[in-house]
Amino acid sequence: MSENQLPHFPLFINGQWVEGSKGRKLETINPATGQVWATVASAEPEDVETAVRAAREALERKDWALLTPAQRGLLLYKLADLLEENATALGESETRDSGKLAAETQSQAKYVASYYRYYAGLADKIEGHTLPIDKPDMHVFTKPEPIGVVAAVVPWNAQMFLTATKLAPALAAGCTVIIKASEVAPVAILKFAALIQEAGFPDGVVSVITGDAEGCSIPLTSHPDIDRLAFTGGPETARHVIRNTANNFAVTTLELGGKSPVLVFNDADLESAANGIIAGNFGASGQSCVAGSRVYIQREIYPALVEKLLEKTSQIVIGDPLDARSHIGPLCTYAQIGVIEETLNKALAQGARVLTGGRRAPEHGSQYYFTPTIVECPHNDIETLKVEMFGPVMSLMIFDEEEEAVSLANDSEFGLGSGLFTENLARAMRVSQRIRSGICWVNTYRAVSPVAPFGGFNQSGYGREAGIQAIQDYIRVRTTWINTSSEPMGNPFVMR
Known part of the structure; x- marks a missing residue:
């Protein structure tokens, strides 16, 4: 044309x-x-x-x-x-x-x-x-x-x-x-x-x-x-x-931007956790500022949850974004593909392992497609745990204790979103308040509402959008003083 x-x-x-x-x-x-x-x-x-x-x-x-x-x-x-x-x-x-x-x-x-x-x-x-x-x-x-x-x-x-x-x-x-x-x-x-x-x-x-x-x-x-x-x-x-x-x-x-952590504890519902992790990483083809791309899983459930994630990922349909059957479409810009590939290469050199995906998928119609990717990380300094790639890439890492999980979650320059999966209400309350992020989803992910403020800390910015308080950010307050006394104003050199 x-x-x-x-x-x-x-x-x-x-x-x-x-x-x-x-x-x-x-x-x-x-x-x-x-x-x-x-x-x-x-x-x-x-x-x-x-x-x-x-x-x-x-x-x-x-x-x-x-x-x-x-x-x-x-x-x-x-x-x-x-x-x-x-x-x-x-x-x-x-x-x-x-x-x-x-x-x-x-x-x-x-x-x-x-x-x-x-x-x-x-x-x-x-x-x-x-x-x-x-x-x-x-x-x-x-x-x-x-x-x-x-x-x-x-x-x-x-x-x-x-x-x-x-x-x-x-x-x-x-x-x-x-x-x-x-x-x-x-x-x-x-x-x-x-x-x-x-x-x-x-x-x-x-x-x-x-x-x-x-x-x-x-x-x-x-x-x-x-x-x-x-x-x-x-x-x-x-x-x-x-x-x-x-x-x-x-x-x-x-x-x-963000590089949001998701913590999955031993007592979590694995089906719910897997769906939340998939939603947080492969929803919108990973092109979300709140993508939960740092996934920390407690050791005892790690094999079972990884197996479930791989199974669900294998069923993802890549295709035309106008086709209702597609789960993942192309990325918006070609530059994103380059960032993803560069970051993955560095991660592999650091000892990470790609469990699935990790490649372009031009067979779906253009060079803008990238396969949903899961990376296993041996430590928290892996490049994919640091860089916001804005694509369908999640990184997994094992933790043992709650204190370690919180420390790993907070080891980031960003602070926009976070998530945790646990059936322990006391832990949910405790951990959600310790993660340094503007938003925390518990046993769900990537939910929004006009009623709920949205925003982050640190390199994720400042200020909040949505919620009742946001309208106050668009007003100024004028203060008016009216002297109601019938007496003349007093000494002009003394502040009243």
Whole structure:
């Protein structure tokens, strides 16, 4: 198919569908075929300027600024309904763009509607307070106000989910938002922009752009008129982002990578543990920031659990991500294959052993496929236990005692997710509180909800998305002091 026959997706800025100011186009590859399937407009600094200016103006314009919180909530409810109605089409676009299984992209797009409904319900529950001030003749109250213009930087994996965790609370709080979709697979978010427009949000309240670092990301994250930055991505990119925010002092949250541990104790239900481990590593083809890729198994059950994992892995169907029979599809980018292979080679040189997988699988349609892989590790310094590969690779290691398991789990620069499998409730409570991670799943894995905060520690970033507290990250508090005394103000050189 020639370029002029490919689907093309423009930018959405200030309620208009526009090309980048220099007319550049980015090609997006369907990982299942390895072929270009669409083009998207590429934003330039001038386009970023237009989007930010529109967001600033919309923040002050009556058709947004004077909406009541309940009215903002109604718009979010409408957006949720539209998202649910269009989940199948959006999921299919995301699958073609990123290679993620349609079964997951479509169900995730539908479930993500609940995030917009959750924050729609919170919109009119952001309350100020009258303060019991410690001074006579003073009436003091606080009023929550939108923090301002928000830049939401969203990666290609789980993009509908990771957009919702930023956009929903920001809009509920009354902010305006520029979404920077990943240049790798931006089509689903650009299509989602049409639903934002259909829902009735005023022009400029939400813009969706994409582009490379020089043309889009750097101008956006360093723009002096950005008040709040919500970023999801890798730690190295985050360091650049933090340096960029020196130009605007934007309030910033970072949801970064992970290398999550899963601990399996002797008393665990092995069927449940095996399913949790498979879900945590091979779900989404391993392309998840909470992938439980460090699996520590107590010695007595190690042989039995490994046998069960190998049996389940042998039954995994690799194939076209649009085919409902597929369990694992292609990886999103070719670069990931290189990282996986390099990491595996180092691990083998360190004494690790590949129990299954460990190779490319081009027979399934492109060079983007990689077989589900299990690595047995003799010690905790093996490369596959350290590097976030963003692919279907899990590493297994034996432990003997609880204290050792906790120490192994915490031997990481990351701290996003964790899991443990045990039938001992006291142990579950004890160990889950000792693992240094923002999330801990007990006897389950990779579950999310709009009600539950999501975020990590250390190199996994800071701040939380989702949950009731997240909306507070998108407001500023104004404090007003009113002197109720009929007497004139006293000595001007003494603080009251």
